[in-house]
Amino acid sequence: xxxxxxxxxxxxxxxxxxxxxxxxxxxxxxxxxxxxxxxxxxxxxxxxxxxxxxxxxxxxxxxxxxxxxxxxxxxxxxxxxxxxxxxxxxxxxxxxxxxxxxxxxxxxxxxxxxxxxxxxxxxxxxxxxxxxxxxxxxxxxxxxxxxxxxxxxxxxxxxxxxxxxxxxxxxxxxxxxxxxxxxxxxxxxxxxxxxxxxxxxxxxxxxxxxxxxxxxxxxxxxxxxxxxxx
Amino acid sequence: xxxxxxxxxxxxxxxxxxxxxxxxxxxxxxxxxxxxxxxxxxxxxxxxxxxxxxxxxxxxxxxxxxxxxxxxxxxx
Numbered sequence: 001x002x003x004x005x006x007x008x009x010x011x012x013x014x015x016x017x018x019x020x021x022x023x024x025x026x027x028x029x030x031x032x033x034x035x036x037x038x039x040x041x042x043x044x045x046x047x048x049x050x051x052x053x054x055x056x057x058x059x060x061x062x063x064x065x066x067x068x069x070x071x072x073x074x075x076x077x078x079x080x081x082x083x084x085x086x087x088x089x090x091x092x093x094x095x096x097x098x099x100x101x102x103x104x105x106x107x108x109x110x111x112x113x114x115x116x117x118x119x120x121x122x123x124x125x126x127x128x129x130x131x132x133x134x135x136x137x138x139x140x141x142x143x144x145x146x147x148x149x150x151x152x153x154x155x156x157x158x159x160x161x162x163x164x165x166x167x168x169x170x171x172x173x174x175x176x177x178x179x180x181x182x183x184x185x186x187x188x189x190x191x192x193x194x195x196x197x198x199x200x201x202x203x204x205x206x207x208x209x210x211x212x213x214x215x216x217x218x219x220x221x222x223x224x225x226x227x228x229x230x
Numbered sequence: 231x232x233x234x235x236x237x238x239x240x241x242x243x244x245x246x247x248x249x250x251x252x253x254x255x256x257x258x259x260x261x262x263x264x265x266x267x268x269x270x271x272x273x274x275x276x277x278x279x280x281x282x283x284x285x286x287x288x289x290x291x292x293x294x295x296x297x298x299x300x301x302x303x304x305x306x
Contacts, residue, residue: 070237076250077242078234106257117249137276141268151257154268212250214257217232 004031064092064225074217080224081115081208084172088226091171095164095211097220104187105156105213108149109166111177111200112208118200123147125179125198129154133190143196149212150198153183158216160186174203269303 068083084091099105111118126143129135142151156162162185169178180197200206211218231242231250242250275283275295284292 068237070234072234072237073239074232075234075239076231077246080236082236106261108257119253134272135276137278139271141271149253212253214254214261 064227066223067091067226068224069222071221073219075219076217077210077212078218078222079112079117079208079210080222081112083209083224084168084207086172088228089170089173090227090229091168092225092227093164093166093168093209093222094224095166095220095222096161097164097218098161099156099158099213099216099218103158103215104154105158105216105218106151107153107156107162107164107183108151108212108214109179109181110149110210110212111171111204111206112210113204113206115208117210118204118206119148120202121146121148122201123150123198124201125150125196127152127154127181127194127196129187129192129194131187131190131192134188145201150179150181150196152181152196153185153194155187156185156192157187157189162186164211168209171206171209174205176200176203177206263306266303266305270299273299273302 065088067088068080070078070080072078078095110123124145125147126140128138128140130138142154152164152166153162162183164181164183166179166181171177177200178197179199181195183194185192185194231247232239233242233246233250234240274280280292280295283295
């Protein structure tokens, strides 16, 4: 028969009590057949002395999952098909790009399904921008209820990097596809932020996206993450 | 003309080239038609600065400021 020992600590002076709850049931707590430290609701799981091994964490925690990624060089458009599925309700698309063009570059986003771009007049959106040096106010220069794309960034300067962070909600469902974006670029020699939101006014289920520019080409990478509300 | 499809760089088909160019042309024509509005937005003083000018200099001075911007970027 194995034995159970309760051992005090010669250096400490506190009294540790094993207390029963207010219950009429008989219970048995089985100790694990291994050495370790018990975690409580107050434990700091970020310390190495008391942490849950990552190998023991399973199931969904509501985090994001990488769905797709790619790179592009000298591209006039960047697109991906069959990436929005019923597995995830929400997606976040990152695009990091350098641009090469003779003048300012405008970017637009459209949805795709079955290998075709949806160019119907169902893209509703508005966008605002701030140029850190030239504009002290938030400007809402573009938008409308019946456009053929979401015009997401205006006048990005040549030879500067631009970062797109685009959230898409319900693209693969028959609910309205909602989108919002934060884009960090450059305009007239200064850092420029553009934020916007929009909706595709149909209940079409989309499986892809396409980024277009109005001149020149783009070079960079993209990553797409999916996530569900936990 | 190159396009990126699912992470792969490929030559655009003639149909895709036509579609891309048509989209570019439509966008650039639309942008040119509203360029005066964009120029005016960038040239106007901020709302706070305009209110400050009205407070200190009056409506007529503010009208002159706005009129100067409109004259610099006339509506086509």
